[in-house]
Amino acid sequence: MARFNYDFERFVSRLSLWLYKARTYAGKVAILHSICLPVLWYQLSFVSADKTLAKLIDRVMLQFMHGEEINPSSTTTGLRFVKKAIVFADKDDCGLDLHNSRDLWQQHNRSLMIRCVQALTKPQSKSKMDAWISPG
Numbered sequence: 001m002a003r004f005n006y007d008f009e010r011f012v013s014r015l016s017l018w019l020y021k022a023r024t025y026a027g028k029v030a031i032l033h034s035i036c037l038p039v040l041w042y043q044l045s046f047v048s049a050d051k052t053l054a055k056l057i058d059r060v061m062l063q064f065m066h067g068e069e070i071n072p073s074s075t076t077t078g079l080r081f082v083k084k085a086i087v088f089a090d091k092d093d094c095g096l097d098l099h100n101s102r103d104l105w106q107q108h109n110r111s112l113m114i115r116c117v118q119a120l121t122k123p124q125s126k127s128k129m130d131a132w133i134s135p136g
Helices: 002-018 025-043 051-065 101-121
Strands: none
Touching: 002 025, 002 051, 025 051, 025 101, 051 101
């Protein structure tokens, strides 16, 4: 839990910095996809996905998307012109292509664990490089 709290506080501060720099929904989605969320998933690689913690991440992402003050403990919402279902819908379904954080968190942890298992079961190559270091 301490690891999550530290990483989450950094995520919130990073979002607060970008809050006034992005004006459009597409810009905010791009900032989340390319800058803020990858760093969070990397830092939470070995923290198990929890439903309540994922809801905190979702709440903060929605506050960022709607230009509200980033406050994870706030339960009130301002006037929101775009519904939560549209924010988290795929682009094919006319959404903004954000995904629920629990799904992304589980997917990231699963792919990391698969890579670790593959590295442990793969025989050593001719280059004498450990399997967990070799790319791909």
